[in-house]
Amino acid sequence: MQSGTFHTNYASDMALRPYWPQRIRIVLVIVLVLAFPWFADRYWLNLANTIGIAAIAAIGLNILVGYTGQISIGHGGFLAVGAFSAGLLAARLNMPMWITVPVASLFTAGVGAIFGLPSARLKGLYLAIATLAAQEIIIWVLNHGKLLGIGESLALSRETTNIFGIPMIGNTDFSFYWVIMGSLVLTVIFVSNLFRTRAGRAFVAIRDQDIAAQVIGVDLFTYKLLAFATSSFFAGLAGALTAHYRGIISWERFTIDTSILYLAMIIIGGLGSVSGAIYGAIFMTLLPAILSNLARALSGTVPQINSYLPFMQQGAFGLAIILFLIFEPEGIVKMWRNVKDYFRLWPFSY
Amino acid sequence: MLKGQRRIAIIGLLMALALLLAACGGQAPATGGGAPATGATAPAGEPAGGGAAASGEPIKIGAIFDLTGATGDVGTPYSQGQIAYIEWRNANGGVNGRPLQLFSQDYAYEVPKAEELYTQFVTQDGVVAFSGWGTGDTEALKGKIAEDKIPFISASYSAALANPAETPYNFIVAPTYSDQLIIGMKWALEDWKAKGNSDAPKFAYLVNDSPFGRSPLADGTAFAQANGVETLLEVPSPRGATDLTPQLTQIKDFGANYVFLQNVSSPAALALKNAKSLGLDIQFVCLNWCANELLIKLAGADAEGVVGTIPFSPAGDGAKVALDYAKEKGIDYGGADSTFVQGWTAMSILVAGIEKTLADGKELTGENIKATLETMGAIDTGGVTQPIVFSSTDHAGSKALRIFRVENGAWVPITEFITAE
Numbered sequence: 046m047q048s049g050t051f052h053t054n055y056a057s058d059m060a061l062r063p064y065w066p067q068r069i070r071i072v073l074v075i076v077l078v079l080a081f082p083w084f085a086d087r088y089w090l091n092l093a094n095t096i097g098i099a100a101i102a103a104i105g106l107n108i109l110v111g112y113t114g115q116i117s118i119g120h121g122g123f124l125a126v127g128a129f130s131a132g133l134l135a136a137r138l139n140m141p142m143w144i145t146v147p148v149a150s151l152f153t154a155g156v157g158a159i160f161g162l163p164s165a166r167l168k169g170l171y172l173a174i175a176t177l178a179a180q181e182i183i184i185w186v187l188n189h190g191k192l193l194g195i196g197e198s199l200a201l202s203r204e205t206t207n208i209f210g211i212p213m214i215g216n217t218d219f220s221f222y223w224v225i226m227g228s229l230v231l232t233v234i235f236v237s238n239l240f241r242t243r244a245g246r247a248f249v250a251i252r253d254q255d256i257a258a259q260v261i262g263v264d265l266f267t268y269k270l271l272a273f274a275t276s277s278f279f280a281g282l283a284g285a286l287t288a289h290y291r292g293i294i295s296w297e298r299f300t301i302d303t304s305i306l307y308l309a310m311i312i313i314g315g316l317g318s319v320s321g322a323i324y325g326a327i328f329m330t331l332l333p334a335i336l337s338n339l340a341r342a343l344s345g346t347v348p349q350i351n352s353y354l355p356f357m358q359q360g361a362f363g364l365a366i367i368l369f370l371i372f373e374p375e376g377i378v379k380m381w382r383n384v385k386d387y388f389r390l391w392p393f394s395y
Numbered sequence: 396m397l398k399g400q401r402r403i404a405i406i407g408l409l410m411a412l413a414l415l416l417a418a419c420g421g422q423a424p425a426t427g428g429g430a431p432a433t434g435a436t437a438p439a440g441e442p443a444g445g446g447a448a449a450s451g452e453p454i455k456i457g458a459i460f461d462l463t464g465a466t467g468d469v470g471t472p473y474s475q476g477q478i479a480y481i482e483w484r485n486a487n488g489g490v491n492g493r494p495l496q497l498f499s500q501d502y503a504y505e506v507p508k509a510e511e512l513y514t515q516f517v518t519q520d521g522v523v524a525f526s527g528w529g530t531g532d533t534e535a536l537k538g539k540i541a542e543d544k545i546p547f548i549s550a551s552y553s554a555a556l557a558n559p560a561e562t563p564y565n566f567i568v569a570p571t572y573s574d575q576l577i578i579g580m581k582w583a584l585e586d587w588k589a590k591g592n593s594d595a596p597k598f599a600y601l602v603n604d605s606p607f608g609r610s611p612l613a614d615g616t617a618f619a620q621a622n623g624v625e626t627l628l629e630v631p632s633p634r635g636a637t638d639l640t641p642q643l644t645q646i647k648d649f650g651a652n653y654v655f656l657q658n659v660s661s662p663a664a665l666a667l668k669n670a671k672s673l674g675l676d677i678q679f680v681c682l683n684w685c686a687n688e689l690l691i692k693l694a695g696a697d698a699e700g701v702v703g704t705i706p707f708s709p710a711g712d713g714a715k716v717a718l719d720y721a722k723e724k725g726i727d728y729g730g731a732d733s734t735f736v737q738g739w740t741a742m743s744i745l746v747a748g749i750e751k752t753l754a755d756g757k758e759l760t761g762e763n764i765k766a767t768l769e770t771m772g773a774i775d776t777g778g779v780t781q782p783i784v785f786s787s788t789d790h791a792g793s794k795a796l797r798i799f800r801v802e803n804g805a806w807v808p809i810t811e812f813i814t815a816e
Contacts, residue, residue, distance in 0.1 A: 087518040091511060188604065189631075198534050198606060217542075218514075291510070292538045295606055297531045298506050334511065337500060355463040355501040 061237055082222045090218035092334060094290060097225035098283045099326035101232050103310045104319055105279025108236060110308070111317035112245070113272040114252030115164055119176035121303030122183035123160075123277045127153040127284025128294045129187055129195065135205040135289070142224075142289050143208045149285040150278050156183075157277020164269045168255075180304055187296040198295035199288075206289050221290045228286060229323075232279060236319050239275070248272050252317075309362075313369050315376030324377040332365060333358050451489075453496035454749060454759065456481070456742075457516030457545075458526040464504025465634060466607075466659050469684055470528060472731035473550060474499070476717065476738025477526060480746070483720050490746060491753040498522055506535045517543050523759050524745050527551070530607040533565070540564045544761035546768065548745050550737075552683065552706075553610040557791035564765060567791045568744045568783060569706035569737075572682060573614035574794065574815040576655060579680045579704050580619055581813060582798050583653040586678070595623045599651035601642060601666055603658040604631035611657060611682070618815075632662050639669045647675055656681045664693035671697040678702065687733045691804055698801045705806065706780060706796045707737040713777020714740075733806070740779045744792070747774045781812055 052058040062068055082090060106120045131149035134140045140148075160179035167175055187195065206213050206220075213220035239245040247268045250258035259265050288294045306329060314325020340354045373380050458477060461470030481497045489495060498516045502508040509532035516522045525540070527533045527549035533556060540547045540562070547565050549556070554571040556562050570578065580598065587596040598619055602608035608631065616627050628649045630642045643666065646654055654677050656663045663685030670677065679701045681690065686703025694701075708714065709732040717739040718732060728735040748768040749759065757763045773782035774792070783792035795812035 088511075088515045091514045095507065095511070198531070200538075291535065293535050295506070295531055295534065297605065298535075302505075333508070337512075355503065358501075359463065 059241075078226055082219055087216065087218045090222055092330060094218060094221055094225050096326050096330045097222075097229050098286050098290070099307075099310065099330055100323045101225075101229055101286070102280050102283035103307055103314065103322035103326045104232055104236050105276045105283070106307050107311045107317065107319070107322040108239070108248070108279070109272050109276035111311055111315075111321070112240065112252060113248040113269065114255075115161075115269060115272060116169065116173040117176040117273075117276070118173055118301070118304045118308065119160060119179035119183070120276075120280055120307045121299045121301060122180040123153055123157055123280035124284035124287070124303065125183055125187055125296060125299035126156050126277075127281030128288040128299065129193075129199065129284075130281070131285035132199040132201055132288040132294050133193070133195070135201045136199050139202070139205060141205050141207050141210070145205070146228075146282065146285040146289070149288075150281040153281025153284065154274040154278035157280070158270050158274040161270050161273025161277075164273065165266045177301075180301055184296050184300060187299075198293050200293045201288060203292065217290070217292075221286075225286055225290070228282060232282070233319055233323075236279075244268065244271060249317075309366055311376075313365060313376055315378030318376070318378045320381075321376050321378035324381070328365070328377060332361060336361055451493040453494045454490055455496050455498060455520055455522040456524050456526065456745070456749075457513070457520065457522035458497055458499040459502040459509050459512050459528055459532070460499060461504045461528050462501040464502070466504055466529065466684075468661050468689060469659050469687065469731065469734050470504075472689075472728035472734040473528075473738035473741075475721075475726055475728045476735040476740075477742040479717065479720055479724070479726055479735075480739045480742040482724075483716075484746065490750045493753075495746065502528070502532070504529055504532075506532050509536065510539075513539065517545055523761060524548075524749060524764055526742060526745060530610055531605065534606065537562045537565060544765070546745065546748065546761055546764045548741055550741065551607065551610075553606070554614060554791070555610070557789065559769075559787060559790050562790070564761065565790060566745075566768060566785060568741050568793060569683065569780065570704075570793050570796050570815070571791050572611035572657065574791070575682045575704040575706065575796065576611040576615035576657070577618045577815040578796060578798070578813050579655055579682065579702070580615060580622070580624075580653075581815070582702065582810065583678070583680060584622060584624075587652065595625065596652040597626075597628075597650055598624050599628040599630060599646045599649055599654045601630050601632050601639075601646065601654050601656050601658070603662070604633050608632070608657050615655070632658055632666065636662065636665070639666045640673065642666075643669050643673055643675060646677070647673065651677055653678050653680060656685050659684045660687060660689035660693060664690050664698070667694040667697045667701065680704070686799065686806070687731055688806070689729065689731045689734065691801055691806075692730055696804075699804075701801045702809075703799045703801075703806060704796055705733055705799045706793065707733055707740050708779055708797060708799075708808070709733040709736050709806070710808070711776075711778025713743075713779040716777065736779060740776050743776065744774055744783055747771075 050063065057063055062071055081093065085093065102120065102124055106117065109115050109117050127149045130152045131145040134145040134148060135142070160176065163175040164172055186193070240249065247258065247263045250261070250263050251265060251268060255265060310325035310329045311322050313328055314323065315321025336358050337354060340350045344350050369376065460474035461467050462474060464470070478497065478499065481495045484490065485494045498520050500512050502512055513525065513536055516525070524546045527536065527547055528551070530551035530553050533549040533551045537556065541564055545564055548568050549565070552567055552569045552571045554573040556565040557567050557571055583596060583598070600612055602612065612629060619627055628646060628651060630645055632639060632642060656666065656679055663681060667679060681701055681703040683704060683706055686705045691698045714736045717736050721728065721735060748764050748771065751771045752759060752763050752767040755767065768785045769787045773784050775782050780793050781795045785792045795814045797808045797812055798810040799806040800809045
């Protein structure tokens with residue numbers, strides 16, 4: 046039996062996935078992701094795409110909340126900034142998706158940095174309320190969009206959904222699956238590596254003890270703003286993808302409820318973990334879908350179930366959060382780790 | 396040790412859930428969806444009208460309802476009306492001997508949930524027609540509706556959905572919000588003159604702060620200005636507000652004579668109560684979604700004298716059938732007669748198109764139902780509305796409505812059918 050891990054060169058020391066079970070798992074995940082759309086119908090593709098977009102935004106929020114320790118309840122607002130900046134570029138200037146999405150993401154990063162300014166002085170609950178203001182201000186501006194020349198909703202022409210001039214083929218759900226999953230993979234690679242760099246380590250230092258971080262030479266203001274900007278960049282990316290995928294956007298999609306939902310995702314998935322954010326996005330998207338499918342399956346035997354379903358769904362959402370806070374505050378990612386630990390020593394665990 | 400066991404128990408539970416999901420996922424398409432909300436399981440042999448219960452291949456219709464969201468107050472009786480209509484049809488022999496099967500669920504007025512349910516009902520369950528609800532989600536779905544060729548009625552009467560050149564599969568079963576507002580303004584202008592005034596009245600809007608609320612305002616303002624009403628005040632009524640005194644004070648300072656409410660019943664009732672305590676002498680005009688019995692129930696005596704544009708009148712033979720059926724079955728829709736009738740009638744219009752398509756011997760596809768609705772001529776709703784007529788260039792099927800007023804705690808018609816022209 047292996048008694049430890051011994052790296053004999055820097056490459057293996059720096060590898061993201063140094064062990065063979067991890068490599069097998071990632072290969073399995075890749076195969077699953079590649080094979081899924083060929084077998085799934087549009088309903089499941091729609092869910093997968095929703096999960097993909099949610100995962101990108103949740104990873105973004107986790108940079109800020111989980112890794113840097115700054116609370117934000119304005120994430121829905123930043124998604125809206127991304128969606129509407131991409132939407133306006135596409136609808137008014139007829140710009141294609143491969144230009145609007147990066148531009149919108151960068152723009153959202155800028156907006157996020159501006160709304161991150163209060164973080165220089167505010168912490169904890171006070172910062173949370175300041176980001177709440179960001180959420181409300183952004184939605185107000187979009188809702189009364191005459192200022193920006195937006196009507197009640199913004200429709201994007203399908204012609205703008207091309208990549209380097211090549212139009213997308215197949216139905217929307219199928220073709221966007223590849224765009225969204227591609228973006229998610231890039232996001233995961235970027236963010237996983239981010240925390241092995243100077244900036245990423247500075248984020249974590251600020252989270253763990255901001256005064257100590259300052260003492261060892263981390264410029265709090267710069268890095269907090271950087272965290273807000275990076276986090277908002279991914280919110281913008283998710284928003285811009287939403288805009289092009291759905292074709293029509295209105296502010297109603299990005300209310301405070303959305304912000305809370307994303308916070309719930311990273312808490313349930315696991316704060317300060319990339320995979321946790323993905324698990325959280327999967328869980329929070331699938332939970333209502335599972336419940337409604339369960340009710341459909343049961344309604345043959347229990348006909349009344351449909352009238353209770355709305356209340357069950359709302360209750361389940363709250364129950365999930367409470368149960369996780371009680372039994373596994375570190376989220377799904379920790380549960381997964383426990384399973385791995387259990388089987389690693391199996392059958393001699395004690 | 397205990398802790399470890401508990402963890403394993405939780406993991407086991409989650410795995411069981413995952414398995415269940417897989418099971419449902421596999422089952423749902425195979426059985427054509429396990430959940431006929433009520434439709435096909437309507438009890439056979441109920442003496443609802445003497446007709447035999449329908450048999451044969453079910454006709455699948457999808458619907459999303461708001462039961463728990465921002466517009467759940469009127470969404471619930473509307474959904475009950477639609478479900479009741481399906482049950483009633485099935486108990487009376489169905490459509491051409493085939494039962495109707497309704498796939499419906501609550502979407503809590505959330506656009507993403509609406510998209511998910513729409514996709515599920517259309518792609519997995521294979522519904523041939525769809526009944527939606529809100530303005531925001533109907534707008535969000537319009538691209539997919541055209542792509543999937545699913546005839547779609549909704550409880551949103553936004554004029555933006557009435558042009559078949561842009562939204563070929565959206566059908567509007569009531570006068571558009573714009574028409575309703577203009578009809579309300581027409582009445583207000585005459586009322587103002589009848590009271591012996593020679594100058595122009597002042598109009599204000601108090602509207603739901605959403606696409607639904609603002610949808611008719613541009614058309615209404617254009618009409619008002621063409622008729623000499625100069626400046627109009629637009630006051631948004633915030634979601635979930637518990638006090639509208641500031642908004643009403645703004646309207647009072649503006650000196651409005653008529654206030655047009657485009658909102659659902661609960662906030663509209665709040666506005667009426669606040670207006671009473673402020674002692675405002677203003678005529679309130681409710682469009683569709685607050686002109687119902689719920690408003691009277693919530694505002695009580697303060698609703699007295701309020702005027703409403705009610706596109707689906709709870710008077711008439713068609714309404715009587717619906718209300719009698721509800722009484723017989725003990726359906727409790729909270730006294731919201733007109734909203735219940737509205738849901739019932741809207742569904743009956745969609746089903747009329749399906750029935751005619753089958754009677755013509757055509758295959759039941761979205762394209763055929765659309766073509767039938769556009770060419771079948773007037774659809775009679777038993778006096779609930781004027782006959783509904785769709786054409787290939789105009790999907791606003793209804794142009795006229797009657798103005799009602801609250802007198803002694805009930806809506807009483809005070810005009811004949813008026814159009815916006």
